[in-house]
């Protein structure tokens with residue numbers, strides 16, 4: 025849903041050039057100028073004709089809220105095509121009560137489950153991307169402020185004792201960027217004050233070596249080798265680290281690329297050599313402490329949520345199992361989700377540096393995810409997802425699917441991308457027995473869209489997204505229609521106890 029407002033750095037940015045020979049996942053824009061970085065543009069365009077399906081008149085008030093509306097954990101790390109927490113609130117406030125379960129089978133950076141927890145609901149998210157899973161888990165199952173402060177102090181103390189060794193390693197890496205024979209301790213291979221399954225050593229990609237000052241790189245290598253993603257506190261620290269890894273201000277560890285997504289490795293190399301780029305020295309611990317302070321501006325949500333790692337197609341069964349295991353209601357009253365679109369975002373490739381930090385291979389993740397389907401395969405995929413979800417839905421559940429139109433498929437007009445939400449209804453949801461409450465339209469201000477990041481033209485092109493609102497019964501359909509016009513409270517943090 026590239027036309028939804030982004031929650032980070034909503035500016036026009038140079039775009040990530042494609043580099044891999046895998047053209048399957050190589051976006052291109054027809055408007056890219058020769059010599060300039062090629063934009064990963066896949067514009068999503070307004071469906072200019074009125075939809076033939078009934079409209080649901082939910083006023084898109086979420087667009088009138090401040091950019092960072094919602095819990096202070098939301099902006100932990102930017103994530104392409106995330107929707108704003110205010111959009112999730114528009115559904116949570118209308119269709120759930122405290123204690124109800126709210127699901128998102130494609131949770132991305134965890135917007136739906138976190139906002140649900142922050143409003144006293146049980147938020148449960150699932151994603152097949154391990155980076156998304158870490159972000160979601162960090163947000164819905166966070167450590168206390170005291171725990172994280174204690175751990176940060178311990179990490180600094182342990183760093184002081186070993187800094188010389190790590191600085192030496194980083195100096196060797198910086199002296200010969202990309203040397204494959206130069207091995208450094210791999211992610212999780214040198215636990216700091218705990219025990220983890222050791223992982224093998226690995227070499228550092230040249231673009232990583234070029235992106236950071238050697239002193240910063242030393243601290244990063246130390247934390248990467250020492251933090252345990254299965255530990256609640258360490259996972260939160262790792263997730264916060266991904267959020268400050270690169271960006272264009274002094275609060276980021278490298279200024280080599282924007283914070284929104286990873287520029288292509290080849291672009292990084294060319295940029296470094298063209299501009300004689302040397303990253304300024306940044307103290308990882310100080311920036312991490314600042315980041316954590318910002319994240320903990322608001323109290324930790326009282327309700328703990330659930331983060332699952334797996335395929336959305338069988339998420340229904342897994343949601344139920346994990347809710348049951350915790351003694352919670354097994355069926356959800358609300359789903360708010362945005363599935364991946366047709367070949368729009370490559371979640372691995374555009375996050376390759378964050379994935380390096382976490383110890384994952386970006387191209388393996390893109391091979392795994394369903395973010396590269398053409399229309400027919402996409403509709404089969406969506407049908408399977410909706411079928412699998414039913415088992416985890418209460419009889420009167422409301423299901424909101426945010427699906428925009430996809431105009432361009434990597435530089436060429438997309439085949440069947442316009443009216444995608446309507447097609448999902450007709451060919452995926454209706455055959456699985458869902459009822460249609462209606463389609464809510466969301467016209468988006470051109471300056472606040474994700475496609476804007478990828479070039480002016482793409483940004484200008486997008487005007488509408490669609491929110492397909494479904495249910496599994498007539499009672500649910502009526503509930504969805506009746507609730508659409510209810511006024512809701514937009515104060516945040518809330519003045520009433522709704523979020524406690």
Ligand SMILES: C[S@@+](CC[C@H](N)C(=O)[O-])C[C@H]1O[C@@H](n2cnc3c(N)ncnc32)[C@H](O)[C@@H]1O
Pocket residue numbers: 025103104105106107108129130131132133134135136150151152153156334335336337361362363364365371392393394395
């Ligand atoms: C549009 S994003 C969701 C963003 C989310 N609403 C947020 O606010 O952060 C779609 C997500 O689908 C995930 N995904 C792709 N294929 C999947 C699959 N088969 N099962 C589960 N998740 C998948 C991607 O990793 C991505 O995080």
